[in-house]
Amino acid sequence: MVEQQEASGDRLTTRIGQAVMLLHAGDREEARNRFGALWSELGVEGDALHRCTLAHYLADTQDDPGDELAWDLRALTAAEALSDERPAEHPDALAVRAFSPSLHLNLAADYLKLQRPDPARVHLRRARAAADALVDDGYGGGVRAAIERLELRLRQQ
Template identity: 75%
Template sequence: MTDQQQASEDAVMTRIGQAVMLLHAGDRAEARDRLADLWTEIGHDGDPLHRCTLAHYMADAQDEPEAELAWDLRALTAAEGLGDGRLARHEPALVVRAFYPSLHLNLAADYLKLRRPDAARSHLDRARAATDALGDDGYGDGVRAAIERLELRLRGEEGRPYSP
């Protein structure tokens, strides 16, 4: 990869990050517009890291659960095409399998919103099974805690009492 290609890829991640800052600041519409423009530039067959990252955050910018699910599914599909080598060029300490707990957790939450508890349970089980890839750090602890919270919500939706 040439230095120019690397700089171009970094620019895409920077632009995604700028849109995410807007999202976190509460400007969902502007974030959604910027991410949509970037998605058009990247394309359905673009760099899997860009597609995964963008789709993950685009899901968070959606107002409708069906649209959120569609973007979270795109993020999962992109992650499945992402190799550790490509990820290492962006962040050497990351491995793709560390993405899966969060990706499946998001899908479980989407399916729960859509009142599809069986699909929610399936993805929650996948999220939990993938947690061995998470570090013992704030991010890993946060994802594990979110899995536990969603487990409690799902059990409540299913009408079953919680039993650890």
């Protein structure tokens, strides 16, 4: 049973990766369609890491800032559920910990787009506080730089 779940999870991860490639290639509509189909297939009771990943990328495919915010909130909720579901030493829990600054950064950016600077500041503080989980690599440096850029924009509000 566990082997079936792992194989199913690997196939889902592969399909998520294929949709991410479409998104990064600029085909937002097809990526949104595929992510949406995967979300429906996974369901609200599906694996929290998969829900977090799907919701995060679904947010990136939205045209409406309110819809983007809704998906980013789902991503954060799934990440928090993962922390509750799995022991802290589980590799996925560590991955989500490193993903947390980005999740809060995205929410801060969403709120700023919606001209709601107060909740933007709250999530930006959370992103900054969680940034210690980032390694000193391209991803970590990119997230830290994005936090600083958004802080500058918020100061100008």
